[in-house]
Amino acid sequence: MDEKKLTSQAENFSEWYNQLVLRAELADYAPVRGCMVVRPYGWALWENIQKELDSRFKATGHVNAAFPMFIPQSFMTKEKEHVEGFAPELAVVTHGGGEELEEPLVVRPTSETIIGTMYAKWIQSYRDLPVLINQWANVVRWEMRTKLFLRTLEFYWQEGHTAHATAEEAQQETLRMLDVYTDFARNEAAIPVIAGRKSESEKFAGASATYTIEAMMGDTKALQSGTSHNLGQNFAQAFDIKFLDENNQLQYCYTTSWGVSTRMVGAIIMTHGDDQGLVLPPHLAPIQVVIVPIFRKDEERDSVMEVVDRVVKGLPSLRIKVDDRQGVTPGFKFNDWEMKGVPLRIEIGPKDVQNHTLALARRDIPGKEGKSFLPMEGFEAYVPEMLETIQANMLAKATRFRDEHIFEVDNFEAFKDVVENKGWAKAWWSDDAANEAKVKEETKATLRCYAESEGEGICFYSGRKTSKKAYFARSY
RNA sequence: CGGGGUGUAGCGCAGUCGGCUAGCGCGCUGCGUUUGGGACGCAGAGGUCGACGGUUCGAGUCCGCCCACCCCGACCA
Numbered sequence: 390m391d392e393k394k395l396t397s398q399a400e401n402f403s404e405w406y407n408q409l410v411l412r413a414e415l416a417d418y419a420p421v422r423g424c425m426v427v428r429p430y431g432w433a434l435w436e437n438i439q440k441e442l443d444s445r446f447k448a449t450g451h452v453n454a455a456f457p458m459f460i461p462q463s464f465m466t467k468e469k470e471h472v473e474g475f476a477p478e479l480a481v482v483t484h485g486g487g488e489e490l491e492e493p494l495v496v497r498p499t500s501e502t503i504i505g506t507m508y509a510k511w512i513q514s515y516r517d518l519p520v521l522i523n524q525w526a527n528v529v530r531w532e533m534r535t536k537l538f539l540r541t542l543e544f545y546w547q548e549g550h551t552a553h554a555t556a557e558e559a560q561q562e563t564l565r566m567l568d569v570y571t572d573f574a575r576n577e578a579a580i581p582v583i584a585g586r587k588s589e590s591e592k593f594a595g596a597s598a599t600y601t602i603e604a605m606m607g608d609t610k611a612l613q614s615g616t617s618h619n620l621g622q623n624f625a626q627a628f629d630i631k632f633l634d635e636n637n638q639l640q641y642c643y644t645t646s647w648g649v650s651t652r653m654v655g656a657i658i659m660t661h662g663d664d665q666g667l668v669l670p671p672h673l674a675p676i677q678v679v680i681v682p683i684f685r686k687d688e689e690r691d692s693v694m695e696v697v698d699r700v701v702k703g704l705p706s707l708r709i710k711v712d713d714r715q716g717v718t719p720g721f722k723f724n725d726w727e728m729k730g731v732p733l734r735i736e737i738g739p740k741d742v743q744n745h746t747l748a749l750a751r752r753d754i755p756g757k758e759g760k761s762f763l764p765m766e767g768f769e770a771y772v773p774e775m776l777e778t779i780q781a782n783m784l785a786k787a788t789r790f791r792d793e794h795i796f797e798v799d800n801f802e803a804f805k806d807v808v809e810n811k812g813w814a815k816a817w818w819s820d821d822a823a824n825e826a827k828v829k830e831e832t833k834a835t836l837r838c839y840a841e842s843e844g845e846g847i848c849f850y851s852g853r854k855t856s857k858k859a860y861f862a863r864s865y
Numbered sequence: 866c867g868g869g870g871u872g873u874a875g876c877g878c879a880g881u882c883g884g885c886u887a888g889c890g891c892g893c894u895g896c897g898u899u900u901g902g903g904a905c906g907c908a909g910a911g912g913u914c915g916a917c918g919g920u921u922c923g924a925g926u927c928c929g930c931c932c933a934c935c936c937c938g939a940c941c942a
Binding site: 403404407418422474477478499528530532533534539540544546593601612613614615616648649650651652653681682683684685715716717718719720721722723724725736738739740741748833865 | 866899900902903933934935936937938939940941942
């Protein structure tokens with residue numbers, strides 16, 4: 390096989406994705422089935438995602454805390470739908486210190502139960518509310534089939550858990566965090582997600598309502614990239630999270646939970662990547678600018694490195710890497726950093742020193758069109774600007790792709806054709822779980838989320854009148 | 866769990882009508898020459914051929930069983 394060749398064509402999309410993850414050194418297969426080793430470069434990307442999300446959480450008044458990884462099995466069984474939803478994918482610890490445990494411990498698949506237990510202790514009065522806590526953690530779900538970043542037995546995420554005095558406030562919080570995710574995806578990851586509510590059959594186990602941000606991957610499949618749940622009083626009742634209100638009445642809290650995981654890394658790869666490798670959005674890229682110095686002789690070396698130095702010092706706010714590896718040709722370095730998705734490359738050689746220019750190559754526009762030769766002068770301003778241009782262009786490109794692959798349909802034939810061959814279908818939907826299951830069976834497409842809609846129309850499947858529209862797609 | 870596929874050097878593979886000391890490319894080590902799109906020469910290192918059992922004078926190759934991983938489904942962030 391030719392090691393250099395990659396193809397993102399739909400039939401090879403999965404292979405292409407795996408190759409990208411492995412060759413860009415984002416992650417590796419672990420010697421444990423279904424688990425993943427996140428390598429330093431991949432973790433650096435995740436750290437930037439964390440940083441951006443965390444600053445948004447702080448801005449909305451949330452604080453971080455940590456809860457145990459082990460959950461007594463009995464906690465899991467308190468909320469009926471929750472346990473039913475998660476039971477098949479739990480890892481259970483039965484032994485500790487060489488002895489069988491009196492009560493098995495579940496490795497957290499999510500932390501509603503243990504956090505709910507603590508909230509019950511912490512919350513007494515309406516004055517204690519709202520509680521707005523986030524946790525950065527790893528969780529374990531025993532999935533049948535795994536895929537790097539998208540679905541691994543162990544994954545990293547943040548999970549926010551909040552408790553409120555009223556249903557309105559909880560709903561507001563649920564939607565506010567959905568907005569935070571939407572904003573993050575669009576403006577940092579350059580992924581034009583579609584936000585909306587999940588259907589009853591797709592919602593989180595134990596939630597009253599689940600909201601999602603859905604992203605379209607390069608093969609037009611959908612990927613749920615973040616969720617925000619309004620848990621109503623379901624968990625509050627199961628875990629006895631109560632407070633005395635202003636009228637001295639004992640009330641159950643309304644709780645929410647929301648999360649974004651390392652799956653976001655997979656979403657970025659599958660949304661922007663091309664046949665040359667990764668394309669990372671400048672806002673999140675571990676390395677925003679790579680500088681490749683080029684010289685033949687030692688005399689050239691000094692003058693080139695002097696310019697390199699000046700450029701690095703002139704861009705103090707950017708994440709820059711100078712690739713001064715010896716014994717590797719510039720061509721090799723170009724390809725190497727393209728594979729790793731670095732948004733902007735600056736080549737500095739003897740010609741540039743002489744002409745006072747910089748050779749720049751944009752990762753979002755492959756080949757010659759992405760190259761430009763600009764005067765040194767003013768690079769302190771135009772390099773950061775170019776990164777913003779790249780960021781904006783990536784979003785625009787992804788948005789165009791998304792919009793070109795969403796089709797409104799009003800009959801089943803068209804629906805089937807769209808979800809099987811073209812992308813996402815948007816259609817009037819009569820909101821019937823049985824029909825949803827039938828559609829899935831016949832076309833493999835699931836209801837991704839409800840869409841904004843006005844007025845009424847005829848459901849393409851049931852023929853009934855409805856006021857709801859929904860997006861359907863095949864998904865990861 | 867069902868269907869398909871693959872296990873041979875760090876990676877990618879050839880060898881599979883049983884037969885010599887198991888090969889190729891990339892990578893790796895040393896020396897030298899090289900540096901504007903994946904450099905070159907010379908010299909090297911690196912293998913219980915996934916595991917176990919069987920057939921045979923002889924097994925990477927044939928037979929049996931097992932294991933691991935990948936892809937497609939069912940399940941899911």
